[in-house]
Structure formats: C-alpha cells, structure tokens
Amino acid sequence: MRKYAQILLLSIRNPAFLMLSLGFIASSVISKGFIKMRLGFYANEMFTVQFVFSLWLCFMLGLVLKRQFANHRASILPGYRAPHLVVAFLVFVFFVIVVWIWEIGTKVNFEISSAALFGVHTTCLFMAVFIVYLGFLSIGAVLVFAYLICLLISGESFAFVEQLSNTTHYNIYIVAAIISLFVFMIIRLMKIKEDSFEYPFLLSWTEKSLLKNQLRASNLVYSFFNPFKHIFKSKQKNSVYPKYPRAKNALIRSIHWDINEYREMRGTWCLIVFGTPAFIYFLKVFQFGNEFFANAYFNFLLLSVAPVLIALGSNYKKMMYWAYDSLKPIDKRTFILEKGFGFFRDLILFWFLFVVYFAVISSAVLNAGIMATVKFWSYLLFTGAYGYLIMAWIAYMSSCLKAVTVIFNGMCLCLLTMLLMQLVILDVLSIVFCVFISFVSANILIRVTYDKYCEKELGTMI
Amino acid sequence: MSDFIVEVKSVSKNFNGKSVLNDLSLNVPKGSVFGLLGKNGSGKTTLIKCLLGLLKPQKGEVVTIGDNPLKFKNGTKEKLGYVPQADRIYPWLTVRQAIDYTETFYTVWDAELVNKLVSIWELKETDKVGMLSEGQVQKLSIILSLGHRPELLVFDEPVASLDPAARRQFIKMILDLVADRECTIFFSTHITTDLERVADRVALLKDGKIDFCGGLDELKDEVKRLRVTSKDPIKESIEAEGVLSCEILNNEAVISVRGFNEGMKKQLESKFNAEVQVENLNLEEIFLELNR
Numbered sequence: 001m002r003k004y005a006q007i008l009l010l011s012i013r014n015p016a017f018l019m020l021s022l023g024f025i026a027s028s029v030i031s032k033g034f035i036k037m038r039l040g041f042y043a044n045e046m047f048t049v050q051f052v053f054s055l056w057l058c059f060m061l062g063l064v065l066k067r068q069f070a071n072h073r074a075s076i077l078p079g080y081r082a083p084h085l086v087v088a089f090l091v092f093v094f095f096v097i098v099v100w101i102w103e104i105g106t107k108v109n110f111e112i113s114s115a116a117l118f119g120v121h122t123t124c125l126f127m128a129v130f131i132v133y134l135g136f137l138s139i140g141a142v143l144v145f146a147y148l149i150c151l152l153i154s155g156e157s158f159a160f161v162e163q164l165s166n167t168t169h170y171n172i173y174i175v176a177a178i179i180s181l182f183v184f185m186i187i188r189l190m191k192i193k194e195d196s197f198e199y200p201f202l203l204s205w206t207e208k209s210l211l212k213n214q215l216r217a218s219n220l221v222y223s224f225f226n227p228f229k230h231i232f233k234s235k236q237k238n239s240v241y242p243k244y245p246r247a248k249n250a251l252i253r254s255i256h257w258d259i260n261e262y263r264e265m266r267g268t269w270c271l272i273v274f275g276t277p278a279f280i281y282f283l284k285v286f287q288f289g290n291e292f293f294a295n296a297y298f299n300f301l302l303l304s305v306a307p308v309l310i311a312l313g314s315n316y317k318k319m320m321y322w323a324y325d326s327l328k329p330i331d332k333r334t335f336i337l338e339k340g341f342g343f344f345r346d347l348i349l350f351w352f353l354f355v356v357y358f359a360v361i362s363s364a365v366l367n368a369g370i371m372a373t374v375k376f377w378s379y380l381l382f383t384g385a386y387g388y389l390i391m392a393w394i395a396y397m398s399s400c401l402k403a404v405t406v407i408f409n410g411m412c413l414c415l416l417t418m419l420l421m422q423l424v425i426l427d428v429l430s431i432v433f434c435v436f437i438s439f440v441s442a443n444i445l446i447r448v449t450y451d452k453y454c455e456k457e458l459g460t461m462i
Numbered sequence: 463m464s465d466f467i468v469e470v471k472s473v474s475k476n477f478n479g480k481s482v483l484n485d486l487s488l489n490v491p492k493g494s495v496f497g498l499l500g501k502n503g504s505g506k507t508t509l510i511k512c513l514l515g516l517l518k519p520q521k522g523e524v525v526t527i528g529d530n531p532l533k534f535k536n537g538t539k540e541k542l543g544y545v546p547q548a549d550r551i552y553p554w555l556t557v558r559q560a561i562d563y564t565e566t567f568y569t570v571w572d573a574e575l576v577n578k579l580v581s582i583w584e585l586k587e588t589d590k591v592g593m594l595s596e597g598q599v600q601k602l603s604i605i606l607s608l609g610h611r612p613e614l615l616v617f618d619e620p621v622a623s624l625d626p627a628a629r630r631q632f633i634k635m636i637l638d639l640v641a642d643r644e645c646t647i648f649f650s651t652h653i654t655t656d657l658e659r660v661a662d663r664v665a666l667l668k669d670g671k672i673d674f675c676g677g678l679d680e681l682k683d684e685v686k687r688l689r690v691t692s693k694d695p696i697k698e699s700i701e702a703e704g705v706l707s708c709e710i711l712n713n714e715a716v717i718s719v720r721g722f723n724e725g726m727k728k729q730l731e732s733k734f735n736a737e738v739q740v741e742n743l744n745l746e747e748i749f750l751e752l753n754r
Contacts, residue, residue, distance in 0.1 A: 002566045003566040003567060005566075006562060006563045006566045007563075009559070009563070010552060010555070010563060013554055013555060013559065014552075014554050015554060067552070072514070072516055072544060072546055072549075075514065075515055075516050075534070076514060076516075076539060076542060076544050077539060077564070077567045078536035078537075078539035078540050078567055078568065079536050079567060080567060193515070193516060193517065193518055193532075194511060194516045194517050195517050195518055
C-alpha cells in the first residue's frame, strides 16, 4: 500500500496538478452552494468550470504518466508499471466519483442527463489517453498542439457542455473507440522499451534524449508522409546551426534564432495540408459543435488569447538558451529586438491560422452571410490587435520583479478580457476604435518592456 | 550456476542501419569491478542499455543475473542497480521524498547506508531536486541505486559530473561495496585514472566489438612502449605485427606494441644493433595507443 501512496503523492506533490485538483473540488463545492441558494443558472455555469478543470487535470495526468514511462525506472524498478497505471486510473475514478456525488440533487435545479456526464468523463479520459499515446502531437515544442486541443475545448466549454447536456443517449461508437484506445495504451505502456515505435514520442526527460527522440520522431513522421519525403530531405542538408547573419533586416535576422526549431515544425505543414480538408468535411458532415464554429463572435478567447499562449509556449523552450545565445557577436539591444520580432512573427502566424480555421473557413462553410459584413472583418482585426496587447502585457509582466505588480497586472488583464468578450454589441466604428487603442497601448507596453529587458541579466529571468 | 553475472553472446544492434554493436560477446565475472572503456560513440551506453533490457538487440543473446533482460522478473530487478549518464528525478520532489518514493519499490532497503551517503555528500533532505546542480543530482541518483543493496550495479559514466572530492568518495564507496557485499560493479567511464584505481577487469570497446577483455594487469603486460636506442641512425620505419605506433628521431625510436613478449625485444635488439628499454604504460596511454 505504501508504494501506491507514494505514487499518488508523486502526482499530488506536483504543484500544477495540486492546484488544478483544488480548483476542481472548489468548483464542485461552489456550484453546490449555488444550488442551495437556488441559483441554478450559476450552478450550471460552475459545472462548465468543473468540466474545464477536469479536462486540464486529465491533461496533467497524461503528462505525469508520460514522464513516468519515458524513464529507465519503468524497466529497472521492480513492480513499477502496473502500480503507476493503477494509480493514474484511480485518480481518474476519484474525479468521476466527485462528479457523481456532485450530480446528486442537482437535477432539481437544472437538467443534465447521465449520458451528458458520461460524455464529460469520456472526453476527459480521451484527453489523458491522447496526451500519453498520440505522440506526434506531444513531442517537445509540438506539445503545444495537444495543448491547443485542450485549449480549444476549454475555450468553447460552454457550447461543449450545452451540446453534451442535450445528449440523451450514449454514442456507443465513440465510447468504444476511446475505451479501445485506453486499453491499447495500457498494453503498450506495460511493454514499452526505448526502441519501441512510440517511445520517441513520449515526453523525454533529459535535454539530450529529448533532442534525440525528437529527431527519431520527426524521421518517423517524415517517413509516414512519404510523398513529401524528398522535399524535407533536400532541406535537411542545411540543418546545421548557421552563423549569425549580417543582413540588415532585423526580421530576417530574427529567423536565424529559430532555424533549427522550424526544421522540427515542418511536419506541421503536412498536418495543415491534410487537416484542412478533414476540418471542412467535419464541419459539413457532422453537426457537432456547429453552433460555435458558425459564429466567430462567440470565439473571442480562441481568436485572441489562444494564439498568444501558443506563441509563448512554442518560444518558452528557446528562452532558456537566451543567456547562451546572447554570446553571439551581437549587441544586447539588437538581440532583444530580434527575439521580440520572433515572438511577434509567431503571434501573427498563429493568429492567422486561428482566424483562417475558426473564423473564415468555419464561417464560409456554415454561415457565409456573416462574412459579407464589415463588422465581421473589423472584429477579426480586433482579435489580432487585442492578442498583440495581451502579448505585450504578458511581456511587460515578465519584466517586472515584484510579484504584487505581476498579480495586479494579471488581474487587470483578466478583467479587461472578460469585459471585451461583450465587444460584439458595439458598432463597427467603436470596434475600430478599440483596435486602435489596443494597438497603441501594446506599442507603449512593448517599448517600456524592451528598455527593461535591455537592462536585465538574461540568464536570471526564467 | 554460471560464474558470470552478465553474459553477452554475439549481440548486434543498429540504429537506422548504422551498426553500433557488431557481433559483440562479453562475460562479466561475479564480484568483479568491471570497467568499460571506449571512445565517444563507440556504443558503451547502447551495450549497457542492452544489458538492462532498455534496448532490444537485433541479434544475439544477453543474460543478466541469470535472466533475460527483456523479461526481467521482479526478483531480478531487486538485485539490480543502475545510474544513467544523466538522471532526472522528479524536480518537484525533495531529496527525502525521492528517497522515500524509490524505497517503496524494494523489499530490502539499507536506510543506514542511504542516510550516511546523503550526509557524506552533503545533500540537504529538504532541497527540491529541481534546485540541485547536475553533480548533486548524480550523487542522489547513485544513492538511490544503492539503497536496495544490489548484486549488480551498472554505472554509465557515473563520475562525469562529480567534483574531485566526490569522485574520490565514490571510488572509496565502490571498493567498500565490493569488499563488504561481493557486489559486482559494471561501469563505463572516460576517466581512466579512476578506472585504474578500482577496476580489476576492463573491456575496450572499438567499432562495436570488444577489442580487449581481461584483467587490468594483463592489459598492462600486453601493451608496452619500447625505446630503441641504436648506435646508427634508424632509417626505416619499424613495421611488425603488434606495432601500434612508431616515432623515429635519428638513432632513437619509440614504438608502442601490443602482444609484447621477450622475443620481440631480442629481435629488435639484434635487427637494429640497439639497446631496447621496455616501459610500462598507464591505462590512459594504453587507451590512446589502442584507439589511434
């Protein structure tokens, strides 16, 4: 029993997991409080919050599992694998039980079917399995794509839960598929070795093995997309870390810092090429989720916040090497400027992809009329400008040394975001004015941050 | 019952067609301190991973503690300790929590030894693993591998991140372990001086094969440096079986030979009308000569 307790403590002692668990339990208790106060609407809202917490908990559970199995201890320590899987499953069951206890007595206040709850559980289970097993979406920097899926479901959780609440029957095929995947994952994790097919896709521990496994994984992916193999091969010849370029254009020079990263990201373009037709087919054929895909105005967080998080996430690993990178023959102000360009470029790229997928393509397929209005395009422009403001604000917070300043700014940012979610009620002129204000404010913040960063010791900021 | 704790028979392993281990055979006697030497990329880590079942060889057979490493029983794992090149223990755990976590997997745990080592190596039990230096993590990793009193300890470059004092303590610890418990130690390293102090057997890995395997003294007897001093200038290069290198300067030649015997010395003396001095080489010099 001590062994199981220690394994459980391993997860509980993980600060992110602990905070999410507390958030999950708190959301259950608060929603019960709302029910007692006969505030059914708010209780219903809290159920959505609870769903988001459980989704992220499963995401974390998946990550912890990956760490446990992409590790020599899985093969060397006696009785290691089964107890780790059992504990992970028990943690999942615990959260299911919490939801079940929470459900008792709630039906009086608002309608939610058992099938809907089951849908929530299977979605969360799928998330954990997805993180552990569907490896291509979880190698190194590409982990952001798994993160993106989780973010996407969280961002649209209200619509998602509403959709699930309307479900009165179990979708036996989806459930069977998820459970089969789960069982398959357990079988594979019980046997996985370092030279197993899926091992390089697990989150590896040391930087050296992470790089090695990323290379192995990307080779596997390239071989999978065989028709494009020759294109990647010709580019791989130039994969050595290049000399610092003397080109005058700072934006072009900023690409220098990311050349190796982008080599890894090339597989993403294949995903986009194959993913776009699949996405359009999904929208056309299945009705699921069409309510929020059809109306870009409901996707404010997805279009403004998500690209910032992805851009920050994909750059986070590189930030750890800034202290070393700055040793290149370049003055500090130029170095910071080029890094800033890198962030800005990634933000534009990810925002553009999000807008194309979750506003333009989805509207074109489901609600073409909306695209003919000026408001639609000005709203999209606003999501970009506000994304830029968020990025600038976060950068500013990262340059602040006092925790209180960071907390205060973070709260202001959250409040402003919540306020701007209602922006759609304004007319075109007001929206354009908001675009202008966001853009100007972001530039001021960037300028202040830039000066602060130029004075900072780069090795100490992570 | 075999006298060997590790038996490797004709093992081959390649990655994407690149051969790393090529029909390699090796036996590690019980109770020995066995050092594995080889250049970077010679396949030391791959061999160690095959011994532990972390990698599956394409060809050949490995028996570790009488068991197939790919299907280790729990009983066999109880007798096995391993310290990898770079171990990352869960960064959010403290040193004590990491010890407690590892302890629960074993039926036997020498808490006294573990506490002693924690104290000798000055690790604070309340420190988070994520805040430790690379060398401190290496120390903790070594401690975790010793707690269950393994019969076979496998170290992959164990001292690479350790400071000289810690390296000395590590070597002393190895000697104590072998003396007290008849533990077998198998380790790879680049630091030949350490290996020379503790190893009683060494294997040299070259081009995916074992180039030499035997006692350290045997190796030192086999590879020698000969200083040939002739009355006349030596004009021709000395080429003979076993000559690893040859440097000539006027009437003096310095040659390194493998498979030295007295006959070789007499032959050189008569051929060049010279005086031949035989010099012993240390392990580092032998390693360099064999890898020319």
